[in-house]
Amino acid sequence: MPLHVSPSHLEVEDFVGLSGQINGQRVIMGIDLAPSAQHMQEYALVVINERGAIIDRREGVDWGTVSRLLKRYKVDTIAVDNVFEIGESISEIKKRLGKIIDKIRLIEVTRVGDHYVKLAELAFREGVLNERVPHLSPLQAAEASALLALKGVGTAIIEPSAIRAVILISRGRSLGPGGMSQGRYNRFQRSAIKQVTSLILDELKKHVDDSDVECYVQRSKFGLERSVIVLNATPSRVKKLLRPFRDLIKKSGVNLKIMARIPAFDEKQAGFDHQEEKPIIVGLDPGIITGVAILDLHGNLLFVNSGLALDKMSIIRTITKFGNPVVIASDVRRVPAVVEKIASVLGCAVYAPPRDLSVEEKRRIVQDNVANFKDVVKNSHQRDAVAAALKAYFNFKNKFMQLEARAKELNLSRPQIEKAKALIVKGFTIKEALERVMFDDRPDKSPTTAQAEPEIQRLRSELSRLREKVEEQSRAIRDLEESRLNLLKQLKEREAKIEELEEALIKASLKSSRTSQDDEIVKRRLEASAKTISELKARVEVMERDLEELKRLVRELAKGNVVIVKEVRSITKRSVEEAMKYEVLGEGEIALVQDPTSSNVEGIELLIKMRPEAIITKVDKMPKDVLEIIKENCIPVIDLGEVKVERASDFLYVPSTIKELIKSRKEQLLAERDRSLKEKLKDMLRKYREERARELERSRQ
Template sequence: MDLSEQVDGQRMIMGIDLAPSTQHMQEYALVVINEKGAIIDRREGVNWEVVSRLLKKYKVDTITVDNIFEIGESVSEIKRRLSKVIDKIRLIEVTRVGNRYVKLAELAFREGVLNERASHLSPLQAAEASALLALKGVGTTIIEPSTIRTAILISRGRSLGPGGMSQGRYSRSQRSAIKQVTSLVLDELKKHVDSSDVECYVQRSKFGLERSAIILNATPSYVKRLLRPLRDLIKKSGVNLKIVARIPALDDKQASLDNREEKPIIIGLDPGIVTGIAILDLHGNLLFVDSGLALDRMSIIRTVTKFGNPVVIASDVRRVPLVVEKIASILGCTVYTPPRDLSVKDKRRVVQENVVNFKDVVKNSHQRDAIAAALKAYFNFKNKFMQLEAKAKELNLSRPQIERAKALIIKGLTIKEVLERVALDDKPDKSFATTQAEPEIQRLRSELSRLREKVEEQSKVIKDLEESRLNLLKQLKEKEAKIEELEEELIRAYLKSPHTTQDEAIKRRLEASAKTISELRTKIEIMERELEGLKHLVRELAQGVVVIIKEIRSITRRSVEEAVKYDVLKKGEIVLVHDPSSSTVEGVELLINMRPEAIITKIDKMPKEALEVIKENCIPVIDIEEVKVEKASDFLYTSSTIKEIIKAKKEELLAKRDQSLKERLKDILQRYREERARELEKSRQ
């Protein structure tokens, strides 16, 4: 039977597993089977280009993996790698059964794919097992072509640089063009797609639109076909139109409204190109705040229902936005809008007064507006909640009953009606038997917690870098304004002075001004270089290309305490020590207590005793010559490849420690045996 007979008209499944590799390039093992389970092809050590080629060759309709992040390290990379087939292929994560994960080898044995229980599978065995499991209907579908939505992002064709009147004209024409293209695209889409399936968000400006986002229930390839008649017009307009696949299951598989938590919550929403989301409980506590670009209705619903059962959805404007109205209708909750549109001043005040550490919590105006809307809704019901709490204590109601009562208050019932309904409700509270979590799940949760802490830490570093960049930008503008002022003064002085006379005072003044201008220009050049360095650092840090390094002068008590006091040094960071030669016992102890991930220094300058104590505590010490440390403004950083050096040194230190412990234990046992032998010898005498 030739290949075409094996493939045509049959369901084709490709199992993939990432092979361990010492090189940076990812290599895969893959197995292709047909609907009868017969193996069509199996390969090892192939790159993604070969995988893509075989997907097309065998007309594969299902890809199976034991972990979706073996395809790409992030959701965006998974989308990019599957972009050509994303609306034709189903992606199944076979180890995900319901809301928990099962080891592939265990699952394969349980389902009869393996005859014997195995502790580990080779990449080729793993690929074959995942394909056969999917054929049996095992696993969770992560990408399903029918659920894919498409976002059309329309923005300026290029960014605006410095300029004068020409720049202004170009800016106006671009905004007008974005508005026209958005209208054309909407008109074209509505010829073929139901208007209720199309969502449009815009950011308005004086002469048109800054940008727009259109989201619809259709696959990217179908949308591209619909917009083909407009291709030349869009190209001539000079605007940028980008078509992006939105795959709900990649962010959170199947957010079922029926299975959401019972805890009632208040939602604050600031819809737009960038949508702000805030979630409060019924005590006014902020549970969650975030913002995202071109979020569609289902993405918002999936996010909020993770935290509980929405009973109020609030907006910061009097007229209910269409998105808020539709989401409230889907969730079946009450809509709250203020009596008048909230001013920026009002929103700042309510957030500052009610959110602890609001400067760290609130990242942008969209998040602020969402929190303000939610808080205003909470305060609208707060008095009734307090009255209800007082009555509930008299009736000895439980906390879940009080929470349900508050939700009914929001629905419009009186306190008396609510209390009668809740008090007569004999339904026992739902309880869930707690079972001991599997060790693998515990390990994954621990790893997830550690990664979240790392993300928070990196986010803070990026925020600090952004603040430094903005400060430099502010100083730069001030210097440029000073230069313009001096240049104007220089010209005025020159025009006032008679050209034929050589007034020494004016000459000296002109020379001084010229010198000042020269100095300011030099400072601006330095600031521009620093600013560019910070931009580069923020970009690389976000991509994970570099890691931040903290620094201390020496390993002395004073130096370490100062670094901790002024928040320069925190636990678990990489530390650069400039002068290790003056290390003291107290300083070494304090530094060890901070559990640094690694110490970078001149090893030959560090006292031998200090080095030994640090190594005994399994803290890697890296010589400054082994890594390249760079600086951007006040921040030190190095390549993320240092992580590999740290890992190798850490493993070496742990191995030495284990060996030392074994030898010590052996020595103790030997001494015990000798002592016991002597005691026996004495007893015989």
């Protein structure tokens, strides 16, 4: 079926090598998925310029070819009759458009306002087709889509100016089972995420207004588990802003991902028409992942969803599609700032429970009031939002029931009852709400209402005038855009000439620069080698000093001038076991306790069981009860100030004169023990004699 194209319908052959000619012009690609290739994903495509002339047309191509042609012809607009022909889901569409998603418009030509029109009918109506046809071939559909988009028909699904960037900052790797350093690495990662988040926020706020930046964080003990930054800028611009910090972020071990958020897609997920007058209750669970739940005033769940770092405007757009919110509910007593801000924008009340809802309580509320809750509520964020909304509904339920009963007596309509319920939520009594509804709905309006009607008419007239002004400005913008493209074309021609001259200059200086580059590489390698040699020399010097100290220690040991001392960190079970495990401390050796203040019963028993020849420590720091237990077992305790402890590499040693000191202390402890035993025996014998004397006295009586 012939397509009517104005002004000139040129064939592909006329545009061989055209890529240089189309710079600075609008380039539109129409795409259509072949019906018989649903699983093979083969496309027909037509590329046209701003005059409607065909640059390229192809059939039976895969998406890889489509993607290459988008880049080759610098396409700025993609036209389709159904966006889901590009991908079966929103995420697949985003993935396929990839790096060009914030540089290209995606137009769904068959979507006019809130309605869809058959492509063939729309093409005939707009003059693209000369006659009505029941069906178009894939190539004809692609060409018709491109021409309709050129005429300004359809709805923009992706608009580069509306795309927002989302920055996700998280750990560089997951923290599985680990060893002794696991906790330290965990703390380092959380601290790094916090520092990188602060760094990025500071940099972004230099270039973007504070009001256009939103940050959501998941806090932890030592920093942040992860953070999400949403800002009103394109991903490509954000990447340019953060490029100077790329190496720094990489070294920090933090994973940073920049994604695109497309508002039009987010709004389509709700899938309901705007119901401005219907009062609704909203539950919100804000955070990195935000949960949204919407109920009517009968407690019926209308909508529940969750998303990664949903910004305030996305949440508000979703809510207002279902009606007029009368209350926004939270599941915690201290209402989050995001909830208060959204409620302020929407002009509705905020509900907070008297205490934070527990997980068990929220689970029970959802299970008892949502049919097939396992299929409806997908995660904990959605559950919390639903529970918050239901809790708010239950807070007003009794008043709603009383109002329903009273309204039946007064024979009020359902819309009147819904309005009265909304007034109750705002703080009116049942009587006041009913009176207000009945009074407002009377044919003879009050003076206030009569005065308001001219104002309403004036505002409507003003709105109509503003819409006309916006349309006029839009036309002016399109004219300016056309002028800009012409100027851009001239600029590119001059840039091409400059590039030729620069290329000649580069070739001339290439020989000299190549030599200097080689010299720089050699210089860097020599510097690195010199640094390595210096480090190795320092290590050799340390090892030589250690070796000399060890030789001297061996000589002194052979002469009997010194005695080796074994080190124990403290008198705890763990420290003593470590010393035994690594064969640091053996039976009958001298032990040096570094920290006598730290001890426990198991450690004392284990140390005494080892029967050390003596213990060297800071006696004034050792607890008195521990000191007494050790002395009772006849183990000499020598104060660190009485002997000189020296170190050779990993070995500790003291002068051999300590042997005499140990012998003296040992004899003293044994003598004290003998005296103590004698005193105990004498005391026992005395008590025995006294007891025996009393028994004899009783027998005589």
